[in-house]
Amino acid sequence: MLRRLSLFLTAASAVALMALGPPAASATPATSLPSPAPTTTAVCAFPTVRFNGAAYCPATIVGVRGTSYGIGTRVVLKGVTVTAVTPSKVTVAVWTSPPCPPGKFCGQLLTLESLTVSWTGTSRPGYGDVLDLFGRTITASITPVGYVKTGYCPIDWC
Numbered sequence: 001m002l003r004r005l006s007l008f009l010t011a012a013s014a015v016a017l018m019a020l021g022p023p024a025a026s027a028t029p030a031t032s033l034p035s036p037a038p039t040t041t042a043v044c045a046f047p048t049v050r051f052n053g054a055a056y057c058p059a060t061i062v063g064v065r066g067t068s069y070g071i072g073t074r075v076v077l078k079g080v081t082v083t084a085v086t087p088s089k090v091t092v093a094v095w096t097s098p099p100c101p102p103g104k105f106c107g108q109l110l111t112l113e114s115l116t117v118s119w120t121g122t123s124r125p126g127y128g129d130v131l132d133l134f135g136r137t138i139t140a141s142i143t144p145v146g147y148v149k150t151g152y153c154p155i156d157w158c
Contacts, residue, residue: 049076051134051146061094061113069137077133081155082125083114090124091116092133093155112155117144128154
């Protein structure tokens with residue numbers, strides 16, 4: 001009888017814990033815990049893109065410059081065009097348009113958004129290359145980890 005009661009209580013406890021869910025996060029920071037490591041898996045509003053076995057969150061140049069994705073987050077800038085290359089930096093850009101209010105004709109106003117990133121090594125993209133640029137966010141920029149060339153079109157033509 002005692003064994004049956006023990007099994008019943010164990011099963012009942014498991015069901016109660018599943019129904020309650022995980023414990024809520026505390027609003028008070030723990031003083032004895034180390035600070036969290038940079039984000040390793042981004043929580044994205046859109047499906048992630050895989051590159052070299054890791055997931056990257058689609059991002060915008062404006063969001064990266066504004067540090068909207070945090071620090072250390074893996075992001076991909078899709079369809080950006082290389083507008084300048086130096087031995088230590090690469091500048092990418094994309095044409096954007098402001099949101100269009102319902103019932104209005106829009107698209108006549110375009111803004112060129114650009115981002116200059118530090119680049120080491122020899123495998124830099126070239127001027128006019130259209131890329132999916134992968135990297136980790138830093139304050140107002142990214143540290144590139146690689147890219148996939150998807151086309152060629154100098155920014156003045158596209």
